[in-house]
């Protein structure tokens with residue numbers, strides 16, 4: 051499978067089902083500025099809170115085929131195999147669909163992911179072992195301490211400056227490699243000095 055990052059801003063995302071798994075998937079979608087619609091006769095307490103906060107729109111009934119019209123991304127997460135299969139069947143080929151109880155019917159999988167600012171680490175075992183993905187996420191979460199958040203902001207700012215100010219291709223590449231030195235991650239003063247010197 052082919053890993054990508056998706057921009058969901060303003061996109062309609064439909065989650066069918068309002069149970070534990072749906073709540074987990076919705077939780078990970080919050081903050082993407084997508085238009086999240088949950089279709090389900092019932093909601094967990096957490097999903098109710100999201101609904102009260104205006105983070106999701108709740109359609110309080112069983113799934114109907116037209117619910118996924120205009121959806122960019124669809125997640126079928128009911129506890130009913132037939133309903134999940136119906137959700138998949140009602141999707142068009144260009145729609146992204148994840149069926150929680152059927153990797154075979156899904157055209158994308160969710161990844162175990164965490165971030166430090168602009169650094170996003172996402173792990174997939176392609177369904178072989180979601181628990182291993184979870185364990186690796188925890189291990190890497192410890193390895194990448196909080197310093198990476200600010201470091202990534204620095205790398206972004208420095209790269210933008212280098213792209214604007216340095217026209218010699220060799221020097222540009224040298225500087226882009228140089229800022230990967232650990233001293234820039236560990237030392238704010240080094241970062242400030244570097245940014246001051248690139249004009």
Ligand SMILES: C[C@@]1(CC(=O)O)C2=NC(=C\c3[nH]c(c(CCC(=O)O)c3CC(=O)O)Cc3[nH]c(c(CC(=O)O)c3CCC(=O)O)/C=C3\N/C(=C\2)[C@@H](CCC(=O)O)[C@]3(C)CC(=O)O)/[C@H]1CCC(=O)O
Nearest residue numbers: 150151153159160161162174175176177178179180183184
């Ligand atoms: C990344 C994560 C994202 C998320 O959902 O957020 C995710 N599953 C997570 C956890 C988790 N899932 C399950 C357990 C119970 C233990 C177990 O069964 O092993 C746990 C552990 C827990 O909950 O602690 C059960 C399960 N999962 C799938 C099936 C269906 C099947 O295998 O047939 C069943 C059986 C359902 C049943 O028994 O009926 C299928 C998928 N789950 C995936 C992703 C995709 C492949 C990911 C990969 O392999 O890398 C894929 C293919 C599709 C998808 O759902 O996208 C999250 C990672 C942890 C994290 O990030 O903390």
Ligand SMILES: NC(=O)c1ccc[n+]([C@@H]2O[C@H](COP(=O)([O-])OP(=O)(O)OC[C@H]3O[C@@H](n4cnc5c(N)ncnc54)[C@H](O)[C@@H]3O)[C@@H](O)[C@H]2O)c1
Nearest residue numbers: 067068069070071072090092112113127128129133150151
């Ligand atoms: N992919 C994953 O990561 C993963 C992990 C664990 C379990 N699962 C699978 O996910 C599924 C859901 O599990 P759960 O624990 O959330 O179940 P659950 O019982 O907590 O929730 C099921 C939800 O589906 C809703 N629902 C039932 N029929 C519906 C219909 N016709 N239309 C709309 N909504 C309907 C119910 O109202 C309820 O809100 C199960 O098939 C389970 O095997 C997937």
